[in-house]
Amino acid sequence: MADLGDLQSLTSSITAVTSPFRNYLNDLHAKYQSLNDGAVADYIPELALAKPEWFGICVVTAEGQVFEVGNCDQLFTIQSISKAFVFGLALEDHGRDYVNSKVSVEPTGEAFNAIVLDEVTNRPYNPMVNAGAIATADLIKGHSSTERLKRVLAMFQRYTGREHDINVPVFLSEKATGFRNRAMAYLMLNFGMISDRIDETLDLYFQQCSIMVNARDLAMLSATLANGGVNPVTQERAIDEHHVQDVISVMLTCGMYDASGEWCYRVGMPAKSGVGGGITAVVPGQLGIGTFSPPLDAKGNSYRGIKVCEDLAKDFGLHVFNAAKPERDINEWIAGGNDLNDW
Numbered sequence: 001m002a003d004l005g006d007l008q009s010l011t012s013s014i015t016a017v018t019s020p021f022r023n024y025l026n027d028l029h030a031k032y033q034s035l036n037d038g039a040v041a042d043y044i045p046e047l048a049l050a051k052p053e054w055f056g057i058c059v060v061t062a063e064g065q066v067f068e069v070g071n072c073d074q075l076f077t078i079q080s081i082s083k084a085f086v087f088g089l090a091l092e093d094h095g096r097d098y099v100n101s102k103v104s105v106e107p108t109g110e111a112f113n114a115i116v117l118d119e120v121t122n123r124p125y126n127p128m129v130n131a132g133a134i135a136t137a138d139l140i141k142g143h144s145s146t147e148r149l150k151r152v153l154a155m156f157q158r159y160t161g162r163e164h165d166i167n168v169p170v171f172l173s174e175k176a177t178g179f180r181n182r183a184m185a186y187l188m189l190n191f192g193m194i195s196d197r198i199d200e201t202l203d204l205y206f207q208q209c210s211i212m213v214n215a216r217d218l219a220m221l222s223a224t225l226a227n228g229g230v231n232p233v234t235q236e237r238a239i240d241e242h243h244v245q246d247v248i249s250v251m252l253t254c255g256m257y258d259a260s261g262e263w264c265y266r267v268g269m270p271a272k273s274g275v276g277g278g279i280t281a282v283v284p285g286q287l288g289i290g291t292f293s294p295p296l297d298a299k300g301n302s303y304r305g306i307k308v309c310e311d312l313a314k315d316f317g318l319h320v321f322n323a324a325k326p327e328r329d330i331n332e333w334i335a336g337g338n339d340l341n342d343w
């Protein structure tokens with residue numbers, strides 16, 4: 001009979017044979033775990049409780065294979081990553097033209113919380129900065145604030161395949177301190193860009209930012225977009241296929257705030273970051289990446305998360321405009337592997 005030592009070495013050799021990509025991710029995680037740059041966000045007091053060493057990486061393919069390493073079960077608040085997906089729901093609720101009449105799709109080159117509107121049309125610049133995200137939240141349909149929130153939570157469940165809760169202390173912390181967001185909302189009300197249910201819409205915006213997710217959820221969100229709007233594990237449709245292109249395009253041009261140009265140049269994956277330390281990145285038709293590491297750079301993007309996505313893009317030629325033969329063929333590396341243990 002095999003003893004524990006035999007079993008362990010058998011298991012690790014099977015993993016090594018069936019899933020070289022898993023070993024690659026382990027190495028990537030080890031490479032950047034010791035990186036101590038950046039700082040945990042503290043402008044919302046509750047966010048400052050995150051541990052700087054938390055670090056998870058998850059990759060989900062459009063075929064539903066899941067690879068993960070590190071703190072992929074640790075919950076944190078989705079923050080601005082929610083903006084891309086709520087934009088998708090607004091598109092479903094009203095169609096592209098109406099949404100575009102309220103929110104433009106132009107990068108700002110400014111910080112995510114800049115108080116700035118298009119001088120000619122008075123629209124917020126795009127749905128990924130706070131002003132645009134508040135205008136987008138205003139568009140979410142529902143007969144009551146509870147119904148609107150339920151629709152947002154149900155949408156996230158379709159993407160990730162599991163139920164989500166709000167982190168109430170974070171929500172209350174944002175509500176108590178979000179004066180800039182309140183100022184933007186009133187500015188947009190002044191220009192007729194949003195309806196006068198200001199408090200309800202701001203609550204919805206603060207609640208969507210306070211939804212709790214883990215790194216695996218973030219990979220599932222982007223894998224669903226990569227798979228044309230269908231969750232590759234549950235096979236449930238999360239968003240109408242006609243709106244996937246619009247969501248992904250705005251992620252590519254505006255998803256990393258005033259670092260979006262640099263990100264597109266170096267990484268080339270439509271992505272969205274949040275001040276909770278998450279990044280979700282889409283490789284259309286192929287896979288979704290979710291990273292979680294709370295220390296942020298000066299522009300509000302996760303330091304380790306950026307490094308991980310840069311390496312994945314370079315090593316596997318995942319930049320959407322890459323035309324060269326990649327160093328490694330992702331299809332060969334992921335063949336046969338799957339870490340879908342706890343589902």
Ligand code: DON
Nearest residue numbers: 079080112209273274275300
């Ligand atoms: O509006 C805020 O301040 C936050 N709830 C969302 C900000 C965010 O995640 C910006 N991200 N990098």
